[in-house]
Amino acid sequence: MKIIIAEDQGMLRGAISRLLGMEDDIEVVGEADDGEEALALIRGREVDIAVLDIEMPLRSGLEVAEILRAEGHPCKVAIVTTFARGGYYQRAVQADVQGYLLKEAPVTELAKALRKIHAGGRVFSPHLTFAMREDTNPLTPRETEVLTYLKRGHTVAEISRLLYLSPATVRNYISEILQKLEAKTRIDAVAIAENKGWL
Incomplete structure (x- = not known):
């Protein structure tokens, strides 16, 4: 299977790439350190699975997954993260990603997960998915849009x-947003929503 790895921490990306590259059935065909570069690689090369860090410059791994889904691109997506945030998990499910994995897991586990994804399965780390039960986004799409504009100033x-x-x-x-998030100010509301992974 052909994969690309998008991770903004160069040393970590290099280590994952080298270790996965040692697997007989995995070929790393590209590396990116931001979401835009990842999208360009996926669109420009034959890629079976994109391994995307959730938080990257320019575009997050979730944004890349959402764009690929909107385009109907066949590349499968495995999100890797250290963040157990319900909002991130919800967005990953909505973007129809095939994997949602813990970054700290051994590379052998990642390789195993990629094989399962390549075969048509889905792999969601139980350590990450528990957050979904606790953090359901109370904001409507329109409220989220308003809050996004507030975030931009x-x-x-x-x-x-x-x-x-x-x-x-x-x-x-704005009044509804503050009430739902139990925030005192607009800045508080943005901080709460970002911390939960809803923005």
């Missing part, structure tokens, strides 16, 4: 123009 007036909503409606959304 947009004002109520700017958000109302961007989303074609009245300023009063935007303020109502």
Whole structure:
């Protein structure tokens, strides 16, 4: 099977690549240190599975998975992470990833998981999936959109123009967001949502 590895920590990426490359049935055909580079590799080469770190510069592993799903790309995705966050897990499931794995697991386990994924199976680490039971995102897609604009520093007036909503409606959304996240301020709300993996 042909795989690419996207991981922004160079030493870790190199180690995973070398160790997986020693497996008889695994060929590492590319390495990337950010999400954009990973997308370019997947689109430009014959790749069976993309092993993507969840947090990378430019685009996260989840964003890459979401783009590939939207494009109907045949490349399978295994997300590797150290973060047991319910929001990340939900997005991974929605993006239809085939693997959601713990980064600290031995490479032999990763190789085994990749073989199962290549054969059409799915592998989700039980150490990561437990977070799903606790952290269900209470925000609607529109509230998440409003919060994303707040994160980028947009004002109520700017958000109302961007989303074609009245300023009063935007303020109502913000009020709902603060209440649902039990946040005192907009900055608190952004921090809470980011920490949960919902943004």
